[in-house]
Amino acid sequence: MDSTLSRSISLKINGRAVQATVDVRHTLADFLRHQLELTGTHLGCEHGVCGACTVLVDGRSARGCLMLAVQANGREVTTVEGIAAADGTLHPLQQAFKDLHGLQCGFCTPGMLTTLVELLNDTPDPTEAEVRVAISGNLCRCTGYQAIVDATLAAAKTMRGTAAAGGVR
C-alpha cells in the first residue's frame, strides 16, 4: 500500500474503536457516510458554508467536508448518532428539538445538534444572541431558526437543572 494514496487509520467514533483503510483524498464526511454508513452526517454544500456535515472532533465542532478522513487518525469523533445516551435516552437538545419543533426536513439538524452540544458544554447558560452566533455557520432553509434557538435555550435550562440536581450530563 502506498501510504501517500491510502492509509490505515484508527480512531474512536461515538465511543467505538474503528480501524479502516481510506483513500487519502476522501473527506471525513464521505468516510463516515459511505465507508462506515453512518449517514446521519449530511453534506449540503461541500465547501464549508452550510454546516450540515458538522461533527465533533475531540469534542470540538468541525466541518466534516473540510477534513480529510486521514486527519481523523487517532482522534475521537462524535456524530449525531452518538449524541444520545447509550440506552437511547435522547440528549436534552434532541428532546427539545422534538418538543419545540426545532426541525422540519431534518437535513441541517445533525450539524445543528453537534454544534449546539459543543456550545452548551462551553456555555451552559447562553443568551439568545450567543445561540444565534453559535449556529450562524449552520444554514437551515425550513425553520427560520427561531424554534432551533428556543429549543436550545430550553435544553440549556434542562441541563442546568440536571447538573444542579447532581446529574451526570
Add this chain to the structure above:
Amino acid sequence: MKPPAFAYHDPGTVEEACSLMASLDNARLLAGGQSMMPMLNMRFVMPDHLVDLGRIAALSTIEERPGALRIGAMTRQRDLEHSAVVRARCPLLVDAIQWVGHRQTRNRGTIGGSLCQLDPAAELPSVCAALDATITVQSARGTRTMPFAEFPAGYMTPSLEPDELLTHIELPDWPRGHGHGFVEFARRHGDYAVVLAAALLVTDAAGTITRASLTLGGIGPAPVRVAAVEQALVGHVASPALFRQVTEACRALEAMEDIHAPASYRQQLAVVMSRRALDAALASIAPAGH
C-alpha cells in the same frame, strides 16, 4: 464536488516538511483546511501532493517573548480566541477573531493558513498589518524573516517561494493600556468583510495621541495601512470629532470593485469603518476621564 487525486504527506517536523516541499513538484501545504479544502473540493486547485502540517506540534505555539508574542503558524484560531496571554498582550487580535468565520471554522482554521490565503477582506492579515508583525518563513535553504508589509506580493498571493512555509508570526507589543478597535461591515455575521478597519492608539495623560495605526481590509488587493490618517492623528487630542475629520481621507484610497460592491461604496465604508474603529479604540482605553 470532490477533491482531485493527490498524494498525501504528513511530516512530523518543520524540517521534514521543508525537505518534502524542496523535492516534490506541484505540492501544496495544508494548514487548517478551511480555505484549502473548499478549493480542493471545487477543484480550483489541483495539486499532485498535499503536505499536511497538522502533525507538527512545534508550529502550534503561543510564546511570550520580550516585546512580542511569537505565534506558531499552525495555532488554531480558536486557541488564539481563548488565550489569556493573547487577550492581555494583543487584544486587537481577540477583537478581530470574533469576526473570523464561525465556531466550526475557527476550531480548525489556523493563523498561518489565513495569512497565506491572504484574502484581502480577511481579518487576520489586517491585524498583522496593523501591528507591524514580523513573518518567519523556512525552507530547506534556510530561514528568513520579513515585515508583514512585505508579505503580500499581490492579490491573494504571499511572497513565498514554492518550497517555503510560513512558520511563525511575531506580534510586537503595544504599550499596556493602548486603545484597540476592530470593526467590519459584512453582509452576514461570519462572512468575509466588505470592508474592515483595525485601529490602535496610544495617548498620553492629556489624551494626546502619541502613536496610531489604522488598517483597512477589503479595499485593496492586500491590507492597507493608512499612513496619512495615522500621521494626521498623532499630536492631536483623541476625540470623535478628530476621527470624523481625519478619516475622510480614506475616501481617496483606491478601491476594488466586484459584483457585490462598486469602488465608491467601499470608499464610503472605508471612511465609516475607520472612524468607528478609532472610536472603539478610544473607548477601549482604560476609562480615564470619561
Add this chain to the structure above:
Amino acid sequence: MSTTATTAMPPIVDPSRPGDSLIGASIPRLEDDALITGRGRFVDDIHMPGLLQAAFVRSPHAHAAIRSIDASAALALPGVHAVYTYEDFKPHFATDRLVVGLPSSHYKQDHNRQVLAADEAVHVGEPVAIVLADTRYIAEDAATLVDVDFDPLPAVSDCRAALAADAPLVHRESPHNLLAEFDMTYGETERVFAEAKHVFSESFWQHRGGSHSIECRGCVARHDALEDRTTLWSSTQMPHAAMRVICEILGLHENQIRVATPDVGGGFGPKLVTYPEEICVTLAARLCGRPVKWIEDRREHFIATTQERDQYWDTEVAVDDDGRVLGIRGSIVHDHGAYTARGINLAHNSAENVPLGYEVPHYAMNVKVALTNKVPVTPVRGAGHPQGTFVMERLLDRVARELKLDRAEVRRRNMIQPDKMPYRTQLKARGGQWVTLDSGDFPACFAEALQRADWDGFPARQAKARAEGRYLGIGLSNFVKGTGRGPFESVTVRIGPSGKVHVYAGAAAMGQGTRTMLSQVVAEQLGRDLSNITVTTGDTAATAMGLGGSNSRQTVVAGSSAHVAAQNVRAKVLKVAAVLLKAAEAELEIVGNEVLVVGQPSRRVELGAIARSLVGTAGYSLPGGVSAGLEATEQVLIDDMAFSSGSAVVELEVDPETGGVHILRLVFVHDAGRMINPMVIDGQLAGGIAHGIGNALFEWMGFDENAQPVTTNLGEYLLVTSTEMPRMELHHRESPTPGNPLGVKGVGECGVIPMTPAIMSAIEDALSPFGVRINQTPITPAQLYALIENGTKERQA
C-alpha cells in the same frame, strides 16, 4: 424505503376522553425521532451492493453547438464503468423530450428539454453526458476527461434584451425569443384611466433566486431484471409525475417503473420538476445492469436546478381623491430560462395576485414570457405570488405618499370586506375557473397586526430614534394566497389484520410534517392513538394516483381525502362492531385499537379482529352484510382554491452610512382556516418569512452579460442565517373555508408573500429624510447606500 414507519410514542391526546381532539393539537411530529438521532433515510443514505456513482458532464457555455464528444480518455480511467451521451441513449427513447409544461393556449413555441443535449446546449449546466464509476470521486475525475467540442454561440442573458428585434436567438432554430404572451384583463381600464383624477406609474425589477433546500437533488435507480421493473428513489416532490414522464420517454408501462421518495431534505418548489438527470440515471441503471446513484452537489444545484429569477414590471394605478383604487394596468416581462420545465404558471400567478386582496374594479396586465440562455425558471416557495403582492403594496404606498394618507388607511379603504365573502373576483385561474375568495376577515386581520405592532405608536418611536441619529422605519403588507390547488389527492385508509391503521397517500413529504398531519386527521376518526397509525407517502407502488407536493396543497387536498376515507372506515368499523358486540352503533366508541360499548368495558372488540372478520373465510358470509375489507380510498375533488391571508408589519433600522438594514420587530398575523397542528403551522410560517427576508435583502442569483452565472456557491449566494433573523411574532386567526370538509387552508408558502413589500415599505419610511424610493427586490446595502447618497445630494442641491 418510502416513508413508512410506526412510532411508539405515548399518546399526547387521551383517546378515552371524547373531547380530547387531535385536530388543533400541537403534537410533536412523528417524523422527528429518526431525524434527530441520525436515522433519517435520505436519498444519499441509500447503499446497496454494486452501486455505481454518477457524475454529469455539463455545458460550461450559455449557448454552444456541440460538434463532437470523445469519451475515450474517461473510459480508460480505472474505476470508470460507462459514459453515456445522447447518441448512446437514443435507441432506447420512445421520445427524447421531457414534455412537462402545464397546458396553456398562450405558448407561441414549445421548448421541451432533451434528456441530454444532442447538438446544442442552451444554458450553463445543461447535461451533456453521464459518467458511471466506482466512486463519485472517480466519476468527477472522468467527467473532466470527456472531451466535448463546443462551438460557442451568442447568448441572451437579460429577458428584456431577449425580446429586441436584433437579439441573438436562445435556440438557434427558433424564430424569436418570445415563448408566450397573454393578457389578464377585466373591466374597462382605458376608460377608467382616461377619466381618473390621479394616475401614478411605477416600474419594478423583481428577482428571486434558487430554492436551496439544504439537501440538493439526487436519485438512485435499481433495475430488477427478474421482475422487469426499475425502482427510482428520488428526492422529488412529485413521484407520480416522474413515473409518468419516465414511462413516456422510455416507452415503458406503469408496472415497469416505480418511483419512491425517501426522506426529502426540503423541496421549496424546484423538486416538483421531473429532471433530465432522473431519466438518465434510470436508463443508465437499465443499460449497465447495476444500480446507479447520482447526488447533485451544490454547484450543480446553482446551475442545473430550476430557479425563479427576473421580472420587469411597468405599472400604473388610477385612484380617486380618497385613495380608492379605480384600476391597475401594466406589463410584465418574465424570464423563462431556456426551456419549459413547468410552464407559464409563474407569470400567471404574478399577474393574478396583484389585485387579489383588494377591490380593484378594472385591471389589465400584459405578460410576455421571454426565453433566455439560463437554467429554466419554475416555482420557488411562493411561485410568483410574492411578486404580485409586491407590486400591489408598492403601488398603495405610492398612493398614500401622493395623497398624504397613512399607508394603513389607504389599505383599509381598499380591502375586501368580510360581508362580501365568498367574494368572486373577475379573475380566472390557470384552469379557467373563476377565482373566488372563500373566507376571511381581511380588515380584522390587518387591524390585529397593526395593533400588535403598535403601528400608531411608531411615530413617537421614530422621532425619539431620529433625535439620537438613528433611522427607524415601519412597513406593512397584506396578502392573499391561493392554496390547496386541486383537483384532488388520493388517500387510502386501511385497517390491517394486525389492527394497525395504514394510510397511503399520493401526497409527497419534503420535510413539512405530512405524516404527522395525516396521522392526526386519520387518528381523530379511528381511535385517536397516533402510535397505531402508519403512513406511506410518495410511492407510486403504494398509490396509483398522486399529484404530490406543491402549492401549499397537501393539508387541503390530502388532508380532506384522508378525513373522508377515515370517516368511511370508521362507519364500517362501527357497523361490523355492532354486529360482533350485539350493540347499537350509537353505543360504540373507538378508543385506541379497540371498539368499546360505552360504559361497559367488558364488551369490546379489537380493530384487528374486525379487520380479520372482513378479509373473508372461504365459504362463510361477511358479518353485517358489508363489503369486503376494512378500507376506503378517497379522492375528494376540490376545484376552487382555499385562500389563506395575512398581514405583516416590520420595524427596522437602517444605517445610513453603510446601507445596512437591521430588522427590529416582525409581527405576522395569519389566517389558514382551521388549524390541525398550530406548532407545525408556526414552523411553516417562520420558514417562509425567513425566505422572504432573503428575497428582500440577501438572495441574488447573478449572471453576467454572457449568461454565465456569477453566484455559484453559498459564499456568493447569501441565504439568511440565524444572526440576520429577527424574532418573529406569529399570530393566528381561523376562518374555516367552506371549500373542504376540514375547513383547512395551506400555509407552506404564505410566510414568503408579504415580506419584500413590508421590508421595502419600512426602509423607505426609515429613509424618508433622504427621499429614498425603492422599486426593486432584493436590495443590497451598496444599492441602498447609493440611493441614500443620491437623496443627500438632492437635498443639498
